[in-house]
Amino acid sequence: MRSSVLHPDFFTSRYSMKNLLLLTSLVLLSATSLKAQLKKTLHTTYEVPETTSTLVFNIFEDDSYDIISWAGNAIMTETNIRVYFTSKAVFDFLLEQGRYDFLAQAQGDSLMLTNKDMVRRIIKAEETETVEKVHSRIFIPDAFQEVAPGVWRRELEEEEEKGREQLEREKINVSEKLKEAVKPATDSTGRKENG
Secondary structure (H helix, E strand, O other): OOOOOOOHHHHOOHHHHHHHHHHHHHHHHHHHHHOOEEEEEEEEEEEOOOOOOEEEEEOOOOOEEEEEEEOOOEEEEEEEEEEEOOOHHHHHHHHHOOOOOEEEEEEOOEEEEEEOOOOOOOOEEOOEEOEEEEEEEEEEEOOOEEEEOOEEEOOOHHHHHHHHHHHHHHHHOOOHHHHHHHOOEEOOOOOEEOO
16 A cells, blocks of 8 residues: 655656656746736837927826937937736737827927827736836937926027028128129119119
């Protein structure tokens, strides 16, 4: 008759060690799959109209972001998304629905960049709440300077003034001889004729 108590040699036998190793691997694999990190980086560009003098950023409160000046004339966003405690199918669905996308809205001389989903309802999978970590790097034209948190401005008047100065300078450099040559001639009746 066999005893239900394990024999001391059970843990040292070759067959049992393989089973124990397999069981340990499965437990570790299932534990790490629950905590697996799903990640994605999204890149998007937005044109900045020439008449835009102000950029306003309205970013979801739980997201972090950096605004970086660059030599380009458009806005580019690089959004790094990390999601924990969910399946790949759910993650793909969130991406497809545009949960982490931005919208650019022009209003007069302002351009507002805002998250498409400003609510972001909580997602649960098997009683476990999904954790989302989103960080964006927003590249803006270097002509814009920060004037308040989330508000950047560029001076359009400076370019217009520079153009006016150039026209004034061109008027000044005209010689008297050239002015006389361009001056319309007058005939005997007092009418001006262009030569």
